[in-house]
Amino acid sequence: MVTVADKIAAAEGHGRYRALVLRRLLLIGGLCIALFLSVAIDMALGPANYALSDVLKALFQSSTVSDQLRVVIWDIRMPIALMAVTVGASLSVAGAQMQTILANPLASPFTLGISAAAGFGAALALVGGIAVFPVATQFMVPVNAFLMAMLAALFIHFASTMRGVTVETIVLLGIALVFTFNALLSLLEYLASEQALAAVVFWTMGSLTKATWPKVWVTAAVLVVTLPLFARRAWALTALRLGEDKAASFGINVRRLRLETMMTVSLLAAIPVSFVGTIGFVGLVGPHIARMLVGEDQRFFLPASVICGALLLSTTSVVSKTLIPGAVLPIGVITALVGVPFFFALIFTHRRRSW
Amino acid sequence: MVGLALEGLGARYGKRIVLSGVNTGLLSGGGMTAVIGPNAAGKSTLFKRIAELTSGPGLVHLSGTAEGKDTICYMPQDTGVNAVLTVYESILLASKQGSGWKVHDSELHEIDRILSALRIDDLAFRSLGELSGGQRQLVSIAQALVRKPEILLMDEPTSALDLFRQVEVLSFMKSLSARSNMAVMIALHDLNHALRYCDNTIVIANGTMIASGPTSDVITQELLRDIYRVDARIENCSQGRPVIIVDGSLT
Numbered sequence: 001m002v003t004v005a006d007k008i009a010a011a012e013g014h015g016r017y018r019a020l021v022l023r024r025l026l027l028i029g030g031l032c033i034a035l036f037l038s039v040a041i042d043m044a045l046g047p048a049n050y051a052l053s054d055v056l057k058a059l060f061q062s063s064t065v066s067d068q069l070r071v072v073i074w075d076i077r078m079p080i081a082l083m084a085v086t087v088g089a090s091l092s093v094a095g096a097q098m099q100t101i102l103a104n105p106l107a108s109p110f111t112l113g114i115s116a117a118a119g120f121g122a123a124l125a126l127v128g129g130i131a132v133f134p135v136a137t138q139f140m141v142p143v144n145a146f147l148m149a150m151l152a153a154l155f156i157h158f159a160s161t162m163r164g165v166t167v168e169t170i171v172l173l174g175i176a177l178v179f180t181f182n183a184l185l186s187l188l189e190y191l192a193s194e195q196a197l198a199a200v201v202f203w204t205m206g207s208l209t210k211a212t213w214p215k216v217w218v219t220a221a222v223l224v225v226t227l228p229l230f231a232r233r234a235w236a237l238t239a240l241r242l243g244e245d246k247a248a249s250f251g252i253n254v255r256r257l258r259l260e261t262m263m264t265v266s267l268l269a270a271i272p273v274s275f276v277g278t279i280g281f282v283g284l285v286g287p288h289i290a291r292m293l294v295g296e297d298q299r300f301f302l303p304a305s306v307i308c309g310a311l312l313l314s315t316t317s318v319v320s321k322t323l324i325p326g327a328v329l330p331i332g333v334i335t336a337l338v339g340v341p342f343f344f345a346l347i348f349t350h351r352r353r354s355w
Numbered sequence: 356m357v358g359l360a361l362e363g364l365g366a367r368y369g370k371r372i373v374l375s376g377v378n379t380g381l382l383s384g385g386g387m388t389a390v391i392g393p394n395a396a397g398k399s400t401l402f403k404r405i406a407e408l409t410s411g412p413g414l415v416h417l418s419g420t421a422e423g424k425d426t427i428c429y430m431p432q433d434t435g436v437n438a439v440l441t442v443y444e445s446i447l448l449a450s451k452q453g454s455g456w457k458v459h460d461s462e463l464h465e466i467d468r469i470l471s472a473l474r475i476d477d478l479a480f481r482s483l484g485e486l487s488g489g490q491r492q493l494v495s496i497a498q499a500l501v502r503k504p505e506i507l508l509m510d511e512p513t514s515a516l517d518l519f520r521q522v523e524v525l526s527f528m529k530s531l532s533a534r535s536n537m538a539v540m541i542a543l544h545d546l547n548h549a550l551r552y553c554d555n556t557i558v559i560a561n562g563t564m565i566a567s568g569p570t571s572d573v574i575t576q577e578l579l580r581d582i583y584r585v586d587a588r589i590e591n592c593s594q595g596r597p598v599i600i601v602d603g604s605l606t
Contacts, residue, residue: 296439
């Protein structure tokens with residue numbers, strides 16, 4: 001018999017869930033506002049600093065501002081600011097889904113060797129002028145980086161299809177790849193001329209300064225294509241976190257889901273790395289911050305990972321311009337310096353388990 | 356009436372046959388069937404094979420099930436879960452597979468009803484990672500029930516529960532199966548529970564079926580000696596129910 005107490009408890013469960021959803025939506029909304037502000041500040045900063053109001057005017061009423069301001073904001077700073085957003089988002093989502101399908105908090109494009117492979121590919125072009133695939137010289141570095149990153153991702157992908165290979169083995173394989181490509185990179189650096197060495201070191205530190213509109217469009221397009229694929233599988237991907245057996249018992253083809261996700265993630269990880277160099281921290285920490293804020297229901301975790309990654313890299317871009325006035329520090333270096341204190345603060349103040 | 360019968364059912368992992376020769380009569384809805392046997396006998400494999408999560412020879416005959424419906428639900432053995440999800444979300448997740456993002460009120464009411472029936476409403480907004488083994492098993496049962504299966508395969512659902520919860524869960528499942536005409540197969544180690552709650556029993560040992568039939572016919576002194584290597588008596592208690600008394604030695 002259903003008692004009054006039971007009815008009250010049931011109503012509480014229902015209501016509390018709706019409140020939880022609302023809280024998460026508000027959090028995601030807040031993150032969006034923070035991201036918008038960060039991008040605007042990022043565009044205001046540079047050799048000539050503009051007021052935030054000027055930037056907003058250039059964005060929304062471009063006919064009312066000077067040609068110079070319009071050109072600086074739209075043609076120079078906006079590609080860089082938006083590159084930070086798309087690259088941060090891509091790496092963070094790639095990391096989030098790698099952590100999900102491999103059930104491992106350490107999984108990310110960086111820890112699975114994809115970034116290291118890209119670094120080696122770029123170094124091949126910078127040091128030896130070797131093209132993995134014949135292309136025009138100016139595209140050699142990103143194409144090499146992309147192809148090596150895809151090669152590493154495909155290796156991980158095919159290794160994961162082999163019988164008897166567990167998710168733990170895949171993470172170990174990834175770490176082995178990191179060491180291999182780092183060793184090869186060191187070898188190239190040892191053999192490189194002074195000029196080529198400087199170029200390799202700069203590339204591996206990651207930089208947004210060479211961002212252009214076409215690069216922004218390509219990374220954005222990859223996001224636009226891949227995000228709906230993840231969104232469509234939101235319930236299944238979330239269920240994967242309950243364990244393989246449990247997910248299979250819900251009727252999910254776990255093997256297929258893993259493979260499809262890994263393929264998509266490879267693309268998401270390889271493209272940004274090939275454009276901006278090695279930016280390791282975002283892919284690992286972006287998803288963890290998102291997880292701490294909204295949990296692992298992919299309906300919230302996916303957008304939160306996108307925004308957290310974008311926000312992390314955008315904020316980093318701001319910091320990289322402000323630490324030493326007049327100089328733009330390599331973003332790959334600053335990412336960790338900005339992200340670590342924030343990440344530590346979240347870990348130490350968060351009372352609930354976050355993995 | 357919903358029912359299932361197994362004919363020459365077996366399972367293989369790769370080329371290796373790990374289970375063979377499982378035959379049963381019709382196990383009909385409204386009743387519970389125990390699957391018993393020593394550790395690593397092949398009980399979980401049998402469930403996975405019935406749920407088509409693994410391949411192998413033989414047939415699973417279903418009768419009276421609604422076509423195209425998610426008929427068979429396998430509830431795996433409890434494993435530690437570190438997902439950052441609340442209990443409520445994990446149950447919602449089980450019910451929403453294959454459907455859209457929008458969550459309807461009716462779906463939430465159903466979760467409330469199941470939480471309340473299993474008396475775990477107080478756990479609803481706890482994180483899965485904070486739960487004890489027994490609490491996780493209760494949540495796992497809720498995840499299975501919310502899928503409204505016609506045939507439910509429960510792999511050791513009471514192994515981490517205290518005695519009160521074991522009796523509570525098994526009584527609940529027995530009355531639920533009778534009420535909703537669900538066929539429940541349940542892997543158990545406590546044979547007294549099998550005797551008390553299950554109409555039929557299948558015995559699996561060393562990857563093959565040893566016996567199948569009405570529980571009181573299957574669980575005998577000989578079975579306990581031959582399969583479990585334990586000298587024990589089976590006597591009727593004051594309420595006339597058979598009870599296993601282990602007062603002998605290991606054989």
